[in-house]
Amino acid sequence: xxxxxxxxxxxxxxxxxxxxxxxxxxxxxxxxxxxxxxxxxxxxxxxxxxxxxxxxxxxxxxxxxxxxxxxxxxxxxxxxxxxxxxxxxxxxxxxxxxxxxx
Amino acid sequence: xxxxxxxxxxxxxxxxxxxxxxxxxxxxxxxxxxxxxxxxxxxxxxxxxxxxxxxxxxxxxxxxxxxxxxxxxxxxxxxxxxxxxxxxxxxxxxxxxxxxxx
Amino acid sequence: xxxxxxxxxxxxxxxxxxxxxxxxxxxxxxxxxxxxxxxxxxxxxxxxxxxxxxxxxxxxxxxxxxxxxxxxxxxxxxxxxxxxxxxxxxxxxxxxxxxxxx
Amino acid sequence: xxxxxxxxxxxxxxxxxxxxxxxxxxxxxxxxxxxxxxxxxxxxxxxxxxxxxxxxxxxxxxxxxxxxxxxxxxxxxxxxxxxxxxxxxxxxxxxxxxxxxx
Numbered sequence: 001x002x003x004x005x006x007x008x009x010x011x012x013x014x015x016x017x018x019x020x021x022x023x024x025x026x027x028x029x030x031x032x033x034x035x036x037x038x039x040x041x042x043x044x045x046x047x048x049x050x051x052x053x054x055x056x057x058x059x060x061x062x063x064x065x066x067x068x069x070x071x072x073x074x075x076x077x078x079x080x081x082x083x084x085x086x087x088x089x090x091x092x093x094x095x096x097x098x099x100x101x102x
Numbered sequence: 103x104x105x106x107x108x109x110x111x112x113x114x115x116x117x118x119x120x121x122x123x124x125x126x127x128x129x130x131x132x133x134x135x136x137x138x139x140x141x142x143x144x145x146x147x148x149x150x151x152x153x154x155x156x157x158x159x160x161x162x163x164x165x166x167x168x169x170x171x172x173x174x175x176x177x178x179x180x181x182x183x184x185x186x187x188x189x190x191x192x193x194x195x196x197x198x199x200x201x202x203x204x
Numbered sequence: 205x206x207x208x209x210x211x212x213x214x215x216x217x218x219x220x221x222x223x224x225x226x227x228x229x230x231x232x233x234x235x236x237x238x239x240x241x242x243x244x245x246x247x248x249x250x251x252x253x254x255x256x257x258x259x260x261x262x263x264x265x266x267x268x269x270x271x272x273x274x275x276x277x278x279x280x281x282x283x284x285x286x287x288x289x290x291x292x293x294x295x296x297x298x299x300x301x302x303x304x305x306x
Numbered sequence: 307x308x309x310x311x312x313x314x315x316x317x318x319x320x321x322x323x324x325x326x327x328x329x330x331x332x333x334x335x336x337x338x339x340x341x342x343x344x345x346x347x348x349x350x351x352x353x354x355x356x357x358x359x360x361x362x363x364x365x366x367x368x369x370x371x372x373x374x375x376x377x378x379x380x381x382x383x384x385x386x387x388x389x390x391x392x393x394x395x396x397x398x399x400x401x402x403x404x405x406x407x408x
Binding site for chain 2: 010011012013014015020023024027028030031034035037038041042043044045046047048049050051052054055057058059061062064065068069071072076092093096099100102
């Protein structure tokens with residue numbers, strides 16, 4: 001089980017290469033989509049067509065977000081509950097969920 | 103009043119330089135934020151800290167979206183209503199509202 | 205075209221009976237769904253099952269909201285644009301849209 | 307620790323009276339707000355004013371939802387993790403997260 005270390009200032013969590021690769025591919029695609037929007041602005045493209053592309057980016061971001069949320073719950077929150085320090089981890093989980101579902 | 107031309111395959115709408123510059127600055131910043139998330143993944147950063155950054159990107163995207171939406175309503179939808187072809191423009195506006203508020 | 209009167213303190217807009225009936229039916233159903241949630245709480249029903257019902261109420265509310273938004277744009281915003289007072293009506297439309305898409 | 311029983315068809319979870327009372331008060335208020343919207347429709351009230359009230363209902367529903375979500379995570383998900391059956395409970399929690407943040 002990956003160790004979620006909270007002690008130091010910068011909190012870390014060890015991810016395996018497969019998971020990292022998958023997240024990076026998605027984020028690279030999102031980066032490309034953002035550049036695509038820039039191009040549409042330069043080309044004076046119709047607002048509605050741009051807005052449809054932006055909704056696609058929001059959906060892609062949400063997908064990455066839920067992947068991270070599920071991973072976090074499965075690893076760090078579970079670890080904390082098993083170690084008897086679940087209260088804080090659950091409170092943090094709820095805060096990030098509220099933030100993320102705005 | 104900018105002309106929103108729908109005739110051809112690729113719909114366009116003429117934006118002034120000031121507006122373009124503002125939109126591009128915001129989109130460049132969002133692009134940088136997405137690269138920042140990629141760095142956090144590479145550095146095995148804690149999921150919750152990454153999710154908080156992702157919420158900031160979603161908020162920034164929403165801001166750009168609302169800016170485009172207001173501009174579109176003020177120009178293209180208004181033009182269509184004044185030209186007596188408002189029905190289709192309003193219908194399209196509602197579709198984009200729904201898409202964008204998911 | 206229904207008259208959207210803004211002069212007095214309480215702003216009104218004349219709706220036809222068919223539209224009123226449809227809106228009221230939906231709102232009565234939503235009222236019933238809220239009472240259904242109360243019953244589930246009394247019966248100590250499992251949180252996840254209650255949350256799924258609550259999502260259904262949120263979706264139903266959103267539908268009514270979009271119906272009102274479309275009607276408002278088609279009547280009051282269109283009227284204001286045709287009367288040359290579109291700026292304020294569009295600004296108000298964007299404010300309500302931001303509020304509604306939180 | 308309340309027992310979250312999944313065995314039978316209707317899943318239940320025992321809530322204490324204080325929590326029930328708080329949830330019921332909120333839900334009664336929401337029920338009253340929905341009836342308030344009905345009255346506004348009958349009185350031909352301006353769409354924007356109705357939409358603002360509807361956003362208040364959505365916010366109130368979201369608050370009740372987060373309360374249930376936090377309680378569920380603190381009780382049923384924690385119980386499942388401690389009993390070594392966390393996988394299913396976490397999967398279910400993510401499904402409800404997704405549903406609820408639409």
